[in-house]
Amino acid sequence: MSSAAPSPQSVTARVPAKVNLELVVGPLRPDGFHHLATVFQAVGLHDDVTVQPADDWGITINGPYADLVPDDGTNLALRAARLLAGAAGIEVPVHITIDKDIPVAAGMAGGSADAAGALLACDALWGVWTSRTALEDLAADLGSDVPFALLGGTAMGSGRGDQLAPVLGRGRYFWVLALSDAGLSTPAVYAECDRLRSTLRVPGPTPSASMMTALRSGDAASLGKALSNDLQPAALSLQPRLEEVLGAGMDNGALGGIVSGSGPTVAFLVSDTESSLDLAVALAALGVASSVKRAVGPVRGAHILTAASGPRGSYGSPGLSGPAGLRSS
Numbered sequence: 001m002s003s004a005a006p007s008p009q010s011v012t013a014r015v016p017a018k019v020n021l022e023l024v025v026g027p028l029r030p031d032g033f034h035h036l037a038t039v040f041q042a043v044g045l046h047d048d049v050t051v052q053p054a055d056d057w058g059i060t061i062n063g064p065y066a067d068l069v070p071d072d073g074t075n076l077a078l079r080a081a082r083l084l085a086g087a088a089g090i091e092v093p094v095h096i097t098i099d100k101d102i103p104v105a106a107g108m109a110g111g112s113a114d115a116a117g118a119l120l121a122c123d124a125l126w127g128v129w130t131s132r133t134a135l136e137d138l139a140a141d142l143g144s145d146v147p148f149a150l151l152g153g154t155a156m157g158s159g160r161g162d163q164l165a166p167v168l169g170r171g172r173y174f175w176v177l178a179l180s181d182a183g184l185s186t187p188a189v190y191a192e193c194d195r196l197r198s199t200l201r202v203p204g205p206t207p208s209a210s211m212m213t214a215l216r217s218g219d220a221a222s223l224g225k226a227l228s229n230d231l232q233p234a235a236l237s238l239q240p241r242l243e244e245v246l247g248a249g250m251d252n253g254a255l256g257g258i259v260s261g262s263g264p265t266v267a268f269l270v271s272d273t274e275s276s277l278d279l280a281v282a283l284a285a286l287g288v289a290s291s292v293k294r295a296v297g298p299v300r301g302a303h304i305l306t307a308a309s310g311p312r313g314s315y316g317s318p319g320l321s322g323p324a325g326l327r328s329s
């Protein structure tokens with residue numbers, strides 16, 4: 001009788017949203033991406049990505065944003081699962097179910113989070129044991145923010161945002177997120193950023209000293225002052241109403257406010273839970289946002305939540321081994 005642990009029937013990975021505490025956009029690269037220097041923070045808004053063996057590849061999205069997410073082969077989570085399957089020589093399709101709480105097209109990397117969750121969950125389901133480095137490489141192939149969704153915490157991103165270095169910082173930060181109904185397309189916001197800066201010489205991006213100092217001190221007021229985003233003028237140009245949202249947050253006690261990534265979510269930093277409730281109530285009463293959420297950061301990156309019918313951490317399935325290059329040493 002084999003001593004191998006039974007393969008799980010389904011695996012669920014939990015993945016966080018992100019905000020960019022700082023986003024310095026450098027020049028356009030020949031590949032169509034921009035050189036970036038950014039600081040990501042994972043925040044406690046999550047999607048749960050469940051994978052189970054199926055006769056064919058497919059995806060179901062649950063939750064309030066379900067209608068906004070493609071449920072065909074273009075879905076980034078499905079592309080992630082197929083990418084790993086191809087790399088690892090797996091021929092068993094999966095059905096993916098996403099319980100979605102991260103807003104869509106909001107600048108919070110929800111699609112990237114789902115891709116990271118699918119990579120991790122499929123890796124566990126198939127017992128591939130992909131090395132961390134190989135998983136990060138696959139993640140970067142899928143999108144600039146996908147490696148960070150795997151890593152979580154607080155991290156510096158360089159290259160096109162996919163080259164990560166964890167930031168050793170202190171502090172637990174309280175965020176209030178003002179969401180907008182009208183999503184913004186990331187490529188459109190970068191294109192608007194280029195248009196607005198077309199007469200300027202754009203230097204190579206460098207992170208600011210004030211951001212690193214604030215994170216090292218763990219002082220929320222300093223971090224609030226250090227928040228910055230080079231995409232913000234472009235997001236405001238495409239959605240001028242965001243100016244009003246930013247003003248409302250700052251007038252109602254935020255320590256700092258920033259468009260999150262390419263927007264249109266506006267993220268406000270406050271000092272504690274009570275202030276976050278006060279600000280959320282004020283923003284809701286003013287009606288400047290389509291909805292308001294609260295989240296704490298930093299939180300951990302993608303992780304396995306449950307593996308039904310197999311003990312956690314025991315995903316061995318000797319028949320489904322990937323190629324040596326994909327396995328941990």
Ligand code: C5P
Nearest residue numbers: 032033034036143144160161186187190
């Ligand atoms: O990597 P991802 O697919 O998330 O990027 C979406 C779009 O955002 C890219 O197609 C590009 O237009 C823009 N982008 C960029 N520079 C980056 C990251 C993203 O111009 N560093």
